[in-house]
Amino acid sequence: QVQLQESGPGLVKPSGTLSLTCTVSGDSISSSNWWSWVRQPPGKGLEWIGEVFHTGDTNYNPSLMSRVSLSVDKSKNEFSLKMTSLTAADTAVYYCARTSNLMPTGYEYWGQGTLVTVSS
Amino acid sequence: DIVLTQSPGTLSLSPGERATLSCRASQSVASSFLAWYQQRPGQPPRLLIYGASSRATGIPDRFSGSGSGTDFTLTISRLEPEDFALYFCQQYGTSPRTFGQGTRLEIK
Numbered sequence: 001q002v003q004l005q006e007s008g009p010g011l012v013k014p015s016g017t018l019s020l021t022c023t024v025s026g027d028s029i030s031s032s033n034w035w036s037w038v039r040q041p042p043g044k045g046l047e048w049i050g051e052v053f054h055t056g057d058t059n060y061n062p063s064l065m066s067r068v069s070l071s072v073d074k075s076k077n078e079f080s081l082k083m084t085s086l087t088a089a090d091t092a093v094y095y096c097a098r099t100s101n102l103m104p105t106g107y108e109y110w111g112q113g114t115l116v117t118v119s120s
Numbered sequence: 121d122i123v124l125t126q127s128p129g130t131l132s133l134s135p136g137e138r139a140t141l142s143c144r145a146s147q148s149v150a151s152s153f154l155a156w157y158q159q160r161p162g163q164p165p166r167l168l169i170y171g172a173s174s175r176a177t178g179i180p181d182r183f184s185g186s187g188s189g190t191d192f193t194l195t196i197s198r199l200e201p202e203d204f205a206l207y208f209c210q211q212y213g214t215s216p217r218t219f220g221q222g223t224r225l226e227i228k
Contacts, residue, residue, distance in 0.1 A: 036217075046165065046208055046219040059215040062121070095164055099212060106155030106212050108176060110164035 002026040004096050004111035011117050018083040022096030022111060029072055030054040032101045035079040037070065039092040040113075047092075052079055053101065086118045122147055122211050124220035132228040139196040141223045143209035148189050150213030156185055156194045159206040159222075168207075169194060201227075 008020035022035065029035065037049040050060040052070040060068055069082045083090065093115050097107040123146040133139055143154070152172040157165035167176040169185035172192055182197040196203055204227050209220040 038219075045221045046210075048210075048217045048219060051215075051217075061216040097164075104151075104153055104212055105170040105174075105176070106153075106167050106210060107157075107165070108167045108170075110166075113164055 002098065002109045004098065004109055006094060006096050006111045006114040008094075008114060008116070010115060011119065012086050013120050014087055014118055016086050016118075018081070018086055018090070018116060020081045020094055020096075020114065020116070021078050022080070023076070023078045024098075025077070027098070029074055029077045029079060034059075034099050034101055035070075035072065036097045036099060036107065037081045038095045038097055038107070039090075040095070041089075041092045049081065049094075051099070088118050090116070091118045092116060121216055122149065122214055122218050124209055124211060124218055126207075126209060126220035126223045128223060129221075130224045130226060132226050133199055134228045135199050135201055137199050139194075139199055139203070139225060141194040141196075141207055141225075143187075143192040143194070143220050145190040145192070145211060149192075149211045152188050153211060153213030154185075154187070154192050155210045155212060156183075157208045157210065158203075159208065165208060196225075199225075 003025045005023045034051040036051040052058045067084045072079045093113040095113045096111045098109040125144045127142045154172045156169040159165045173185045184195045207223045
């Protein structure tokens with residue numbers, strides 16, 4: 001049973017930096033999957049942030065690329081998101097998710113999501 | 121970026137009726153890498169359909185997907201009370217892997 005769990009601060013100050021971690025269980029972070037982040041502002045739609053492979057290869061949403069960095073920690077079986085220069089527009093539920101590299105099927109596994117509020 | 125436009129924005133139907141949701145892409149979706157998700161309040165999205173027409177594990181057969189190129193459809197043959205939710209399409213063939221803005225399926 002693959003499970004993903006997000007963790008990180010619920011409140012970040014404007015202009016600050018957000019760091020979130022997704023802990024993976026039931027699968028190896030070194031398996032042939034892309035590990036992704038998706039966010040959803042309250043009452044709005046889904047926005048794809050980016051994805052990371054266990055090799056360190058990454059793909060980013062061009063609209064966020066200048067502020068986002070994704071990484072993998074194989075020793076902890078987790079991957080992380082770092083986002084800088086936060087504003088109120090970054091207030092959202094942040095989800096981590098998994099998609100296969102070998103047989104692309106979309107995102108079959110999701111974390112429960114963590115609400116991040118940007119406010120002073 | 122591939123822009124996905126979903127219609128209608130809101131669909132009002134009764135249990136037992138048939139629902140047809142549309143997703144149109146601004147350019148052809150590579151290899152029909154188009155997925156549909158259902159999202160209930162306070163929950164993460166749930167994968168329903170991938171590859172435009174393949175049902176994900178455990179998804180009832182009243183859900184079906186069709187289409188190719190730039191036009192895709194999600195059909196729910198007979199609506200159950202638990203089907204009233206938010207639905208998103210996503211293309212995952214090209215980076216960035218974009219989502220549609222969603223269709224809200226509400227009880228009439």
